[in-house]
Amino acid sequence: MKHDFQELKLDRVTRRFAGAGGNAFAALNELTLTIRRGEFIALLGPSGCGKSTALNCIAGLLPLSGGNIWLDDERIDTLPPERRGFGMVFQNYALFPHMSVERNVGFGLRMRGVRAADVAPRVARALKLVQLVGQEHKLPGQLSGGQQQRVAIARAIVIEPPLILMDEPLSNLDAKLRLETRSEIRRIHRELGRSTVYVTHDQDEALSLADRIVVMKDGVVQQIASPQEVYTQPANLAVARFMGYRNVLELGIERQDGDRVVLSRDDIRLAGVRKQPLSGGSACVAIRPEELTVDAGADAANSIVGRVDNIEYGGRDSLVAVTTRSGVLLHVRSHVPVAIGQEVRVHVPVERALVYPQGGSA
Amino acid sequence: MTTSGAVARAPFDRSLLLIVPAAAFMLLLFVYPFLYGLALSFEPKEGGALGNYRHFFTTDNLWPTIWTTLRLALPATLINVGIGLPIAYKMRVKTRYQRWVTTLLVVPITLGTVLIAEGMLTYFGPRGWLSQTLQVLHIYDGPIRLTHNYWGVLISLVISGFPFAFLLILSYITGIDPVLSRAASTLGANPAAQFRHIYLPLLAPGLAMCFCLAFVQAFSVFPSAVLLGSPAGPTRVISIAAYEAAFEQYDYSLASAIAMIMGFVQLAVVAAVLGLRNFFYRGPVTGGKG
Amino acid sequence: MNPGARTWLDRAWRGLLLGLMTLFVVNVGFMIAAVATSSFARRWLGTWLPDGWTVTWYTSAWKEFQLDWVLWVTVEVVFAVVGLALLIGVPAAYTLARRNFVGKKALMLLFLLPLMVPPITYGIPLATVLYKAQLAGTIYGVILANLIPAAPFVILVMTPFIEQIDPNLESAARVFGASTARMFWHVLVPLLAPGILAASLLVLVRTIALFELTFLTAGPDSQTLVVALYYAVFAAGVRAPQSVDAMAMIYMGVTLVWLLIALRFVNPTQLVSRVKEQPLTV
Numbered sequence: 001m002k003h004d005f006q007e008l009k010l011d012r013v014t015r016r017f018a019g020a021g022g023n024a025f026a027a028l029n030e031l032t033l034t035i036r037r038g039e040f041i042a043l044l045g046p047s048g049c050g051k052s053t054a055l056n057c058i059a060g061l062l063p064l065s066g067g068n069i070w071l072d073d074e075r076i077d078t079l080p081p082e083r084r085g086f087g088m089v090f091q092n093y094a095l096f097p098h099m100s101v102e103r104n105v106g107f108g109l110r111m112r113g114v115r116a117a118d119v120a121p122r123v124a125r126a127l128k129l130v131q132l133v134g135q136e137h138k139l140p141g142q143l144s145g146g147q148q149q150r151v152a153i154a155r156a157i158v159i160e161p162p163l164i165l166m167d168e169p170l171s172n173l174d175a176k177l178r179l180e181t182r183s184e185i186r187r188i189h190r191e192l193g194r195s196t197v198y199v200t201h202d203q204d205e206a207l208s209l210a211d212r213i214v215v216m217k218d219g220v221v222q223q224i225a226s227p228q229e230v231y232t233q234p235a236n237l238a239v240a241r242f243m244g245y246r247n248v249l250e251l252g253i254e255r256q257d258g259d260r261v262v263l264s265r266d267d268i269r270l271a272g273v274r275k276q277p278l279s280g281g282s283a284c285v286a287i288r289p290e291e292l293t294v295d296a297g298a299d300a301a302n303s304i305v306g307r308v309d310n311i312e313y314g315g316r317d318s319l320v321a322v323t324t325r326s327g328v329l330l331h332v333r334s335h336v337p338v339a340i341g342q343e344v345r346v347h348v349p350v351e352r353a354l355v356y357p358q359g360g361s362a
Numbered sequence: 363m364t365t366s367g368a369v370a371r372a373p374f375d376r377s378l379l380l381i382v383p384a385a386a387f388m389l390l391l392f393v394y395p396f397l398y399g400l401a402l403s404f405e406p407k408e409g410g411a412l413g414n415y416r417h418f419f420t421t422d423n424l425w426p427t428i429w430t431t432l433r434l435a436l437p438a439t440l441i442n443v444g445i446g447l448p449i450a451y452k453m454r455v456k457t458r459y460q461r462w463v464t465t466l467l468v469v470p471i472t473l474g475t476v477l478i479a480e481g482m483l484t485y486f487g488p489r490g491w492l493s494q495t496l497q498v499l500h501i502y503d504g505p506i507r508l509t510h511n512y513w514g515v516l517i518s519l520v521i522s523g524f525p526f527a528f529l530l531i532l533s534y535i536t537g538i539d540p541v542l543s544r545a546a547s548t549l550g551a552n553p554a555a556q557f558r559h560i561y562l563p564l565l566a567p568g569l570a571m572c573f574c575l576a577f578v579q580a581f582s583v584f585p586s587a588v589l590l591g592s593p594a595g596p597t598r599v600i601s602i603a604a605y606e607a608a609f610e611q612y613d614y615s616l617a618s619a620i621a622m623i624m625g626f627v628q629l630a631v632v633a634a635v636l637g638l639r640n641f642f643y644r645g646p647v648t649g650g651k652g
Numbered sequence: 653m654n655p656g657a658r659t660w661l662d663r664a665w666r667g668l669l670l671g672l673m674t675l676f677v678v679n680v681g682f683m684i685a686a687v688a689t690s691s692f693a694r695r696w697l698g699t700w701l702p703d704g705w706t707v708t709w710y711t712s713a714w715k716e717f718q719l720d721w722v723l724w725v726t727v728e729v730v731f732a733v734v735g736l737a738l739l740i741g742v743p744a745a746y747t748l749a750r751r752n753f754v755g756k757k758a759l760m761l762l763f764l765l766p767l768m769v770p771p772i773t774y775g776i777p778l779a780t781v782l783y784k785a786q787l788a789g790t791i792y793g794v795i796l797a798n799l800i801p802a803a804p805f806v807i808l809v810m811t812p813f814i815e816q817i818d819p820n821l822e823s824a825a826r827v828f829g830a831s832t833a834r835m836f837w838h839v840l841v842p843l844l845a846p847g848i849l850a851a852s853l854l855v856l857v858r859t860i861a862l863f864e865l866t867f868l869t870a871g872p873d874s875q876t877l878v879v880a881l882y883y884a885v886f887a888a889g890v891r892a893p894q895s896v897d898a899m900a901m902i903y904m905g906v907t908l909v910w911l912l913i914a915l916r917f918v919n920p921t922q923l924v925s926r927v928k929e930q931p932l933t934v
Contacts, residue, residue, distance in 0.1 A: 061544050081547040082555075094545035098563045107559070111550035159549065377832070378753060380743035384803055387740055388762050391800055392774060399777025449669050461920075463673070468920040470680050472911050473904060474861035476882045478683075480900045483885070484893070485679075485686040492679070494700060521680060529920070553662075575768070582770035585863055589885050601772045608868075614780045621776040625769070 005072050005162045008035040008058075008195065013077075014066035015053050027053045029219040030067065035163075035197065040189055042210035043199045046242065050219035051199045055165050058197060060084050071162070082111070087156030088165040092172065093148045095140035101127070101151050102136040108159040126158035129188060146177045153185070157192060166198045170205060182208060203243055207231060215239045236276060237284055237356040245286035246331045250358060252282050261355045266326035268304050272353030284356045289319065289333040291352040294344050303347040306330060308338050322346055403619035414619035424620075427600040428627055434512070434587075434599065435580035438519035442527040442580075443573050447565075450532040451557065454540075464532070467525035478518050479589040483509055486517065514590035515597045519580050527576045534568035535561070570639035574632045581628050600624050684904070691897040709898040717880055717899055723906075726876040728791060729866070730859050733798045734852050741806030742848065746840075748807065749814035763804045771801065771864035779868040789871025797865040805858070806851045813847035814840075846917070853914035860907050877903050 012030045019025040028050040035041050043051035056062040058069065060081035069077040076084055087108070095104050105126055109119045127133055130150040140148055149169060156164055169185075170178045186209055189196055200206055206213050207227045215222045215230060215238075223235035234240040241248065251263035251270065256278065262271045263283060272285050295303065309329075310321040320338055322330045332346055406413035419425045453460045470478065486492055488505030496502040508514050542564075543556045551559060584601040591597025604624065608617035691709055693702030713719065748760065766774065778797060779788060787793035817840070825835040841848075866876045875883070881903050884896045 059548055061547070080552070081544075082550045082552050084548075085550070086548060088545065088548040090541055090545055092539075092541065094539070094541045096542060096546075096560060107546070107551075108549035111546075111555060155549070165548075378747060378751060381747040381759065383740040384744035384807065385759060385762065387799070387803060388766070391778065391796060392766055393762070395777040395781040396774060398781055402777075402780065445672060448665075449673060452666070452669055464920040465915060466677055468915075469908075469911070472857050472861055472907055473684075474863060474878060474907070476863055476878050476885065477687075477900055477904055477907075480881070480885050480896065481683040481687045484690050484897065485683040489697070491682055491686055491700075521676075524676065578768070578770050582772040582864075584772055585867075585882055589882070604772070604776050605868075608776055608779060614783070617776050618780060621773055625773045628770075628773070 004037065005195075006037050007070075007072060008163060009070040010034070010054075010058070010067070011070065012067035013054065013057055013064055013069060015050075015057055015062055016065040026065075026219050028057065031216075031221055032067075033214060033221070033224060035195055037162075038193050038195055040196045040198065040209060040211045042206035042213045043197065043216060044201070044203060044206040044213050044242075045216035045222075046201055048218070049216040051201075051214075051216050052167055053219075054216075055088075055167055055197060055199050058163075059086055059088050059165055085159070085161055086163045086165055087159055087161035089149075089152045089156045089167065089169045091168045093140075093152040093169075095148055095151055095155075097140055100137050100139055101132070101143070104140065104151055105155045105158050108155060112159065122158055123154075126154040129157070129191070130154045130184070145173055146181060149173065149181060150184070153188065157188070157194070160194075162195065164194050164196045166196065168199055168201070170200070170202075178205075185209060215242065217242075233275070234286070234354065237286060240286040240354060240356065245288050245354070247285075247287040247289065247292070249285045249287075249328060250282055251285055253278060253280075260350070263355065266328075267324060268326065268328060270304070270348070270353055271302050271350045272355040273351050274355045276356055278355065278357050280358060282358050284358055286354045286356060287348050287352065289331040292330065292332040292334075292346045292348050294320070294332060294334045294336045294338060295347045301347070302350055302353070303345045304328075304330065305343065305345050308340050308342045308344060311338065311340060399618035400622060402615050403622050406615050406619070407613060414616050415623070417616065418619060418623060423598065424603055427598055427603045428623070430597065431581055431583070431599040431601075432627075434515055434519060434583060434597065435577055438516055438523055438580045439527075439573060439577040441520055442523040442576050443531070443569065446524060446528040446531050446572075447569065450528050450535050451561065453532060454535045456536070464529060467528060470521055471525045475518065475522055475583075475585050476589070478521050479586050482514060482518055482521075482590055486514065509590055510592050512591065512596050515583065515586050518586040518590050519583060522586075523576055523580055526579065527572055530572045530575065531565075531569065534565060534572070537568075538564050567639050570635050574635050577631060577635075578628050581624075581631075600627075687897050687900050687904075690894055691901045693894055696894070709892075709894045710902070713884075713895040713898040713902070716895060717884055719877075719880075719899065719902060721873070722875060722877055722880045725791065725874055726860065726906075729794050729798060729874075729876055730856055732795045733802050733859050734855050736795070736799055737802035737806045737855050738848060738852060741803045741851070742810055742844070744803075745807045745810035746814055749811045750819065763807050766801045766804050767808065771862065772868075774800070775865050775868040778865075782869055788869055789874065791874040793869045794866050794874050794876070797869040798859050798862060800865070801862070802855045802859060805855055809851040809854060810844070810847055813844060817843050850918045853910070853917060857907065857910050857914050860910065877906060 010031050010033045012032055013028060014026055014030055015028040016024040016026050031050075031054055033041070043054055045051050053062065057064055057077075060076075060079060060083075064077050067077075068075055096107065099107065102123055106119045106123045109122060110116075114122070123136075124133075127136065130153050132147060132150050132154065135143065135147065135151075140151065143151065149172075152169070156166075166185075170181055173181060182205060185198075189209075198206075198209060207230075210227055212224060213227055213230045214224050215234075217238050222239045223230055225233075225235070230239065231243060234243050234245065237248070249265075249268065249270070251265045251268060254262040254264050254269075256262075256274065259274050260271060261274050261278065261283065262269070263285060264270070270285055274283075304322075304324055306322040306324040306328075308320055309323045312319040314333075317333050317335050318337075320332045320334045322332055322344060324330070330346060338344060403414055404411040406417070409416060417424070453463060484490055486506070486508045488507065488509070492508075493502075493506045496506060508517060538561060542560050543551075546556045546560050547553075582601055583599055584605070587593060587597045587599045587602060591599075593599075593602050600620065601624065604617050604620040607613050607620055689702065690696055692705050692707065693709075694704035694706045696702035744763070748756065775797070778800070782788040782793045782797070787796065821839055821843075822835055825839045830838065860876070861878060863878050863882065866879045867882065870876070870879055881896075881899055884899050
């Protein structure tokens, strides 16, 4: 069991389940990913995208239907979980209800045969790291959700694993606690420098925590990139939709010039940047609500005219629903105050109108 | 729910009356006879208040019945729980196989003790199939003696008691969140360690309960002891003594006394087992989510 | 779940458990088969298979043990017990599931006790009381006696059922103008129907097989099938064993029919388990 490694390589990892009617369906389809030492990787996607399956395969809780997993040059997908030496934090914490905090955290060390005299100081160090000193003798049932969560983290890190796996650890916490604990996780990761694979469906979490994000859908990897890139340059329409590109317009292609595309339909005419090869006569343009600006200026290029139908006040900005004459609904985040019924012109920079082929994983 | 009115006192919830028939029935037909029997046991035909009890403990065909019954009930329960546990543990995953097995095992329970007794007399008898098979395979020479003795009753207690213990333990085991053993395995526990450190402590209270229920059931053995045992001697269990007192000697007072003694012995064993369980964990068995 | 080789120790252990299970199931199966074979045998004395086959034992058993009368008594007792148990049990379960009141825990213990205490232990005092009330030996006494474990069982099965029904449904019905009785009939009972069916089948199967209580309280003309079978076996020395076996088969047939019907609707564990089919908090 290594305490450190250079690379964890997932090579075409596949996991199939028998689905309804006896057909096997791939919950995870050929995931290929190399995790470097010290990296924080987020597996991001909606329910059923295969992210938890991937995590369980890495942990050894699920056997692979295909592919391999390598820890440097050692093949580990044939090892049972108790021999892989990874730490794991479960969504429901999975704290042993009959053991105190101390015994819970020390369990992994005891299983590895660490001497009792060495267990106590290591447990104390781990509890100090998660800021739970003083709770050693409590039972899990006596702790709050946030405290239980920290015990689960302490239990995973005390064994000093080369890799820490986290399965949506924040999803059962309330909003405020979630933000606090998120910062804690980032801090702990920086202090320990261990590699982490983190599963979530919350894009805010993924963006704020990860060094690299793996966006998944229906068992297939959609994009592996840094948070900035996934946020500003989603690789396909599915990722774009998931990352908050709420405006998706189906328009006809007028002409293409390298990466630039001009599209139009009815009263809408836009220029955008192509992210994937286009075919056929139409394409989809994806635009973030924040990147649509409400302009009064008549010379605003690359703009659409419409009428304000609804305003949701949000403090520093408002979510404005703008409907064009042809009935297309746009979501706009506007700092500029507007009124319902007002005719507005919304403008988007050409580089921020991302064009994707039609019918690509809606 | 009854609304706690801001000003007036909450009106009497008439739906509470729904429980009265059941409660009255229980009191009348369970508690009352029990108390009546208890009182009756202190009014023997002769001798003072404790006459029945003294009679019981001094009569040679009465007081040994306690030991005889324990000699049957305790081993049977130990076998049923002891074998039921590992098999139920192996079966904890809900597969079609598991459903088949549970269905198969329910059959002997529903058939009841009388049918099992008759079946055993035919099959386990000296001229039954089992005896013949063993002779043909040269495992045993001569007719086997598994009926009309201690072994017959013991086997029948296992046949009728094992499925019950198994199913009860299975329901306890499936109540333990399987994610706990997964968590333990990521921390380095192999399957044996998972059982020892996670399942066993969490099961201990349920096992104790199962032992008590199975023991109480076995201790009350009656038709098997008559049909499959030799009720005059080695398998003269305490329920036979009570029955005889009531329906052969028409001494209801003595019969009640014997029933009380029987209940008392059961209670003593149950209390001992539950006392032992206090050494183990007694909290919730779902994975720690407050 | 484990990717990784199984040790031979693990394999041996699994083999042992499988072996024990098979031994158990096989022997019980052959035991039942032995009774069946004997009931159809003309003569069977210590050989593998009988001399010849006949069904006359069934007709002779029918006449000898007055099975038509016994079956009728059994039907009366069982259906009366099921009906009465539902009648007093379901309302009680509703109250326990929905309301909190002083003494609730004590009442719950009271209802649980008959299921914890074995029938013989409380059957003897019960028989004494019934004798005093001059109900002993009559069918009414038998029904009352069998009702004692039946009603609590209904309560035990129905309470989690009722708890599962969203109380907001009742509130919604009230808001829309239904009186308690109408709400019960139109909203609760249809939702409870599967639970009531399950409880009825479970009580039915258990009552058919319940020996001790009927044995202690029945008279010669109020015996259920299982008690009649007992007496037949008891006096077996005088009669040919085959007719007893024929009767045993009839008894088993009756039980199995209802058991199979019950298993279509309930999980096998509920037939015997005295705990709810839910994760436990001990």
